[in-house]
Amino acid sequence: MAILNKDIKFIAVYGRVSTSTQEEEQTIRSQMDAIREFAKKNGYEIVQIYEDEGYSGDVLERPALDQLRLDAKNKMWDAVLFYDPDRLARRYYYQELVMDELRSLGIESLFVTIPPAKNEEDVLMYGIRGVFSQYERKKISERFRMGKLRKAREGHIIGTEAPYGLTYVHKTKDEQGYNKINDAEIDNLRLIFKLADDGYTIRGIIKKLQELGIPPRKSKRGVWNTSTLITLLRNRAYVGKSHFGASYAVEPVNPIKKCKYKKIKKTSRKFHPEDKWIIIPTPKVINEDLFDRVQEKLKVNKLNADRSTKYEYLLSKKIHCFCGCTRSGAGPQKGKNLYYRCNDRIYKFPLPATCEEGGMNAKVADKLVWREIEKLITSPEVMRWHIERWKNGRPAKIKAPLVNVESLKKEINKLTKEADRYTQLFGAGLLDIDSYKKHTDPVNDKVKLLNEQIQKANQEPQIPDDVFLPSDEGIEMLAKDSAELVKDLSFVRKQAIVRGIVDRAVGNKQMIQVSGFIPVPISYGRIPFSVDAFKPSPFLLDNVNFCAKYRNCRITKRREINAV
Numbered sequence: 001m002a003i004l005n006k007d008i009k010f011i012a013v014y015g016r017v018s019t020s021t022q023e024e025e026q027t028i029r030s031q032m033d034a035i036r037e038f039a040k041k042n043g044y045e046i047v048q049i050y051e052d053e054g055y056s057g058d059v060l061e062r063p064a065l066d067q068l069r070l071d072a073k074n075k076m077w078d079a080v081l082f083y084d085p086d087r088l089a090r091r092y093y094y095q096e097l098v099m100d101e102l103r104s105l106g107i108e109s110l111f112v113t114i115p116p117a118k119n120e121e122d123v124l125m126y127g128i129r130g131v132f133s134q135y136e137r138k139k140i141s142e143r144f145r146m147g148k149l150r151k152a153r154e155g156h157i158i159g160t161e162a163p164y165g166l167t168y169v170h171k172t173k174d175e176q177g178y179n180k181i182n183d184a185e186i187d188n189l190r191l192i193f194k195l196a197d198d199g200y201t202i203r204g205i206i207k208k209l210q211e212l213g214i215p216p217r218k219s220k221r222g223v224w225n226t227s228t229l230i231t232l233l234r235n236r237a238y239v240g241k242s243h244f245g246a247s248y249a250v251e252p253v254n255p256i257k258k259c260k261y262k263k264i265k266k267t268s269r270k271f272h273p274e275d276k277w278i279i280i281p282t283p284k285v286i287n288e289d290l291f292d293r294v295q296e297k298l299k300v301n302k303l304n305a306d307r308s309t310k311y312e313y314l315l316s317k318k319i320h321c322f323c324g325c326t327r328s329g330a331g332p333q334k335g336k337n338l339y340y341r342c343n344d345r346i347y348k349f350p351l352p353a354t355c356e357e358g359g360m361n362a363k364v365a366d367k368l369v370w371r372e373i374e375k376l377i378t379s380p381e382v383m384r385w386h387i388e389r390w391k392n393g394r395p396a397k398i399k400a401p402l403v404n405v406e407s408l409k410k411e412i413n414k415l416t417k418e419a420d421r422y423t424q425l426f427g428a429g430l431l432d433i434d435s436y437k438k439h440t441d442p443v444n445d446k447v448k449l450l451n452e453q454i455q456k457a458n459q460e461p462q463i464p465d466d467v468f469l470p471s472d473e474g475i476e477m478l479a480k481d482s483a484e485l486v487k488d489l490s491f492v493r494k495q496a497i498v499r500g501i502v503d504r505a506v507g508n509k510q511m512i513q514v515s516g517f518i519p520v521p522i523s524y525g526r527i528p529f530s531v532d533a534f535k536p537s538p539f540l541l542d543n544v545n546f547c548a549k550y551r552n553c554r555i556t557k558r559r560e561i562n563a564v
């Protein structure tokens with residue numbers, strides 16, 4: 001925070017709530033009401049409102065906040081008003097970071113709960129307050145955690161969502177909350193345990209539940225997930241031992257979803273050793289012997305399912321089906337062969353699969369693709385052919401002019417809109433002529449300048465982009481090196497080569513389309529290749545059966561190139 005020393009007229013407003021529950025909805029509304037009132041009292045005009053819903057204050061990457069920081073560069077407003085520094089970010093360090101950035105653009109940060117600094121002392125107090133409130137928050141969350149821990153140690157249920165088959169009865173003035181039997185679910189729960197005891201696999205149980213029309217309590221697709229069912233079968237609350245503190249939140253090492261904005265950081269969980277769990281006695285609904293037998297069976301299932309190193313699939317992670325799904329190595333099915341099977345059936349399970357493509361014989365597919373790869377990297381002719389094709393096939397690229405006309409036009413558009421906003425304010429009598437001119441003159445000057453730039457860019461001759469490609473000698477050398485390299489390769493090294501060169505392989509029983517990038521030195525850029533490996537005989541990719549319906553099929557568009 002710095003000392004406020006400018007006139008503020010136009011402001012942006014920022015609000016954040018960490019969850020999207022109803023109470024929080026109330027919070028954001030009262031936050032916004034307080035902000036509006038504050039703005040009115042001080043004679044500020046709100047030009048723009050930014051809101052992030054469901055984002056933790058520990059995360060700085062939030063869509064609305066990012067937009068605000070981008071817009072700040074256009075200086076559409078003089079200040080940003082927050083309800084509280086907390087709404088900006090939880091950490092004092094983050095708050096300062098954003099405020100600093102805004103300040104460097106000449107934009108002030110204002111808070112409803114803290115008056116703007118009038119002198120150095122205020123600035124210092126703000127810093128101290130920031131550090132203190134960080135400490136306070138830590139203390140509050142610690143107190144909250146200790147409260148829960150104490151409650152659990154006293155044998156009370158924590159949380160209000162009871163496991164399947166049970167219902168949580170909320171606490172009253174005289175009584176703590178507790179779990180009771182859920183009459184609608186309890187028979188289903190017992191059935192699930194019985195099926196597991198009878199030797200049904202997890203997927204078998206799911207199929208059975210689907211047949212019987214028994215849905216899980218909550219699910220987007222209305223069908224059971226394998227992980228939900230495993231967690232259920234392992235839950236000791238059913239034998240009277242609910243637990244608390246078994247796991248804790250951590251940041252995921254390999255996040256499943258890679259998206260730009262994450263609402264919270266710690267989305268993964270880790271387990272404490274079992275002797276650290278706090279056991280809370282609850283009513284028994286499953287017989288202990290039955291429960292133990294099921295645990296044994298789950299362990300055996302897990303051992304059987306451990307197929308990580310049993311078979312070698314050269315194309316794993318790269319091979320797709322023409323329906324768009326990935327394929328993966330499925331282990332020997334009813335015969336001796338390994339197959340790449342379409343994963344559609346797994347995604348749809350327990351609902352019926354929609355893809356009709358069969359499995360591809362993995363050994364044959366691997367051999368076919370490897371042969372193409374070997375040809376590509378060891379034969380100078382083949383490599384040259386692909387390079388030529390890429391050179392001739394791609395649209396004649398024109399070297400981009402030094403200025404990007406499109407982005408200039410966008411900028412002009414933005415500025416014109418900004419000027420319009422001031423004109424509207426002026427028209428509504430909210431702005432006198434002097435401040436109107438003060439705001440719009442620089443904008444109009446900028447627009448003029450940009451228009452001149454566009455004019456100049458359009459006059460400049462456009463230079464064709466010369467392609468920088470490997471020389472004939474370079475290609476010869478690469479091919480010679482590769483020929484040496486591919487002699488006597490282990491599976492692991494072959495796989496490394498495939499993973500490095502192949503971007504995607506798409507196939508069915510009759511053919512595989514392989515596309516990727518030629519392994520030339522990086523300075524040449526990425527030169528794509530694409531080959532179609534057709535079965536030489538009906539039985540090459542598939543030794544189960546051969547259907548002629550695919551014979552003349554040319555399916556899906558490839559990415560960069562059209563086949564010959």
Ligand SMILES: [Zn+2]
Pocket residue numbers: 321322323324325342343344355356357
């Ligand atoms: Zn498929």
